[in-house]
Amino acid sequence: MSLADEMLQAAMDRKPFRATMYGLPGWDDQVEDLSVEGEQALRSRIADILRRAETSDDDPVTLAVIEHQGRSIVDRIDARLVEHTVATGMNAPVNSLLLIASKLDVSQRLDRIPPYIDQAGERIRNSDRKPLRRHLHTGIQRTESFLASQRQEWEGDHSTEIRTAVAGFRDVLASVEDARGDDQPGLCWLPEGEQNYANLVRNYTTTSHTPEELHRLGLDLIASLREEYAEIGSRVWGTSDVPEIFRRLRTELLWDNEEQMVSSAVEAIARAEAEAPNWFSRMPKVGCEVRPVAEEERKTAPIAFYLPAPQDGSRPGTYWLNPLGATERSRTLSEVTAFHEAIPGHHYQLSIAAETDMHDIRRFAFIEAYLEGWGLYTERLADEMGLYSSDEQRLGMLGTDAMRAGRLVVDTGLHALGWTRQQAVDYLRENTVMPEPEINAEIDRYIETPGQALAYMVGRLEIQRLRAEAEARMGDRFDIRAFHDLVVGSGAVPLSTLDRIVTAWTASP
Template identity: 80%
Template sequence: MSLADEMFQAMMDYSPLHAAMLGVPGWEDGLGDLSVDGQRTDRDRIAALLDRAETDDTEDAVTLAVIRQQGRAIVDRIDARLAEHTVATMSAPVNSLLMISSKLDVSQRLDKYPRYIEQAGERVRDSGRRPLSRHLQTGVQRMDAFLALPAQEWEGAHSGEIRTAVAGFRDVLASIEDGRDDDKAGLCWLPDGERNYANLVRNYTTTSRTPDELHRLGLDIIASLREEYAEIGSRLWGTKDVPEIFHRLRTEMLWDNEEQMIENALAAIARAEAEAPKWFGRMPVVGCQVRAVPEEEQRTSAIAFYQPAPADRSRPGTYWLNPLGATERSRTLSEVTAFHEAVPGHHYQFSIAAETDLPNLRKYAFIEAYLEGWGLYTERLADEMGLYSSDEQRLGMLGLDAMRAGRLVVDTGIHAFGWSRQQAVDYLRENTVMTEPEIDSEIDRYIETPGQALAYMVGRLEIQRIRAEAETKLGDRFDVRAFHDLVVGSGAVPLSTLDQIVTSWTASP
């Protein structure tokens, strides 16, 4: 077995549910081990593979770079002990488990659910790294909501055991009286927090940029976006006043009903698919479907997300839309989100990589600076492609740009500079068009998944820089279709590696 295959095996053994989400066969009955000893065993195994990667001469340079990044990311996340203070958001082990169970065939692993949920409770109960008090309360509410539902089909014959374990986890959260307050929300307030955050920043961005550099970058982008808001606002409404533009976006551009939101997404994806051959030489074989998040999952689900097609292509890739509260949400975000999550964003990226003959590690590597950077890159690419139907929808593009730039500011503010939760809320309220519920949800996500939110804008800026340099070097010989095929056809790679891949391509005769 090659070193790449060994690392892939170790990664999927560490997180069998990730294998299930990808549809990769071989991990249908696994769930992973959340215990301290179990994660130490996983860490030791992956660290040994990383040691071998330092002297390996059998893998090519790109594959070695992916091996190192993927292995190091898992080691650093285990070292940060995130399982001990992550209980409220989608990155929380129990929340994640319950949400994805209806979307996968989990029948062969249900007997492992009770112990996994118990392990999650033990990690929180036995640790001095307390979650925020508000997150403990949110976790209790979400477990109560699950327990109040009738048994769902996916629970099968193990429903009683699973619900007993969920009730036990709920009681652990409710019993903790010394959760952190909102003024100490970040990793910098926890033991080894500065070191852990620096490692997570490195892994999520795949760059050497420091929290201070990223913080200042976010501030600069926010300032420049105000000029774009003023330009489009002047065309659309005859005003360059950014606060007025923000107010109108928050209060006037709302959906009439849930069906309208779904129909708009379908129309945007259809336009993108029709235009894509002018911008991509290679199209994914598998299609992309749009589905509404089931009603029982809407209160804990993200607003929108993409689920790749399984390895056997037994179903299409799926763009999931959460219709909850549609009439209180801005319709300006519809098209930009569809382009990011579906076509030509994550659907092209995941599907085309999976259809190559690359080793599994390269096909399915989860390098967020590349993955989310590509998604964010396609939001601006869609404007080049002429996909936005109106200036109203272009304001949505700016709205998501501002959110991602704001993430650079508030993620580093919380975890590196000791910002309170309220400071982060206030910053997003002033500098984005996000609604109050969206701001609350996003800030809680940043608190519980340190560094992840940095990947989006860093990745996009690097892909744009790499493309600009290729255009300069090649001049009239630059082919945007070939460039996009190269980027998505290489699989997920660290940004520095992507730079090397494109540089070699531009140097070819």
């Protein structure tokens, strides 16, 4: 078995639901081992692979991916995130299970789900890393909502055992004493927090930037975005006053209903698909559909997310859209989010990589700086492609740019600089057009997934830099379609590795 095979096996043993999502055979009856013993055994196994990779003469790009995937898993295990990640999103083990179980085939692992839930509770019960009090309340509400719902089809004939385990997990959350308050939300308040955060920053960004450097970068980007807001605001409303533009974006241009939100996304993706051949030589073979999140999942599901098609093509790639609170949300965010999550964003990125003949460790590696950097890059690319239907929608593009720049400020503020939760909320309120519910949801996400939010803007800026340098080096030889094919066709790689790939391409005849 090659080192790439071994690391793929370890990575998917760590996240078997991800293997099922991609359609990789061999993990459909597995769940993650959340126990301390299980995590430490996996850590030792990965450390051995990493030691052997240091002296390997395998393909340098594949080795770089192996090293990144291994270090990422080790650093997440060391940070013991499972012990204080209890609320919303895809990183809280129990909420993630309840969110994706209806979207994947879990029929072969139903008997393993109750012990998995029990392990999550056991880790929280015995930990010195206490969750936030507000996150405990959210986790309790989520589990109680599931318990109050009718039996769902995915539960099969194990519904009683699964619901008993969920009830036990709820009771664990309710029993936690000395939970952290909103004045101590970041990793810097937990044991080994400063080092754990530095490790996570390195892995999520695949760079050597310090939290302090990223904090300053975010502040500078926020300042420059205000100039663009003033320019477009002058055309839309006849005012360059940024606070006034923010006020109007928060209170005007809202959706009339949920159906309008979904249909807008469908129309935007159709336009993108029609224009894409002018910017990509290679198109994914699998299609992309838009689907609203189920009613019972909307309170804890992300605002929008993408699930790739499995390898067997049994379903298309799916852009899941959460219409919760549609009439209180700006319709200016519709198109930019669709371009990021679907076309030419994650759908093209993940589908094209999956259709290559690279090793699976390259096709399915989870490297956020590359993955989310591409998604954010395509938001600006969509403007070059002429996909935004109006200046109002371009304001939405600026809105997501500001959110990602703001993430650099608040993620580092929370986890490295000791900010309170309210400081982070106030910063996003002052410097973005995000509505209050979204600000609160985002801040809670950053608290529970330290460092992940940094990947977007760091990755976007690096892809833009590589493109600009390639254009300068190649002159008339530069082909934007070939550049995009190269970036998405290389699979997920660390940013330093992507630099070497693009540099070699520019030097070729």
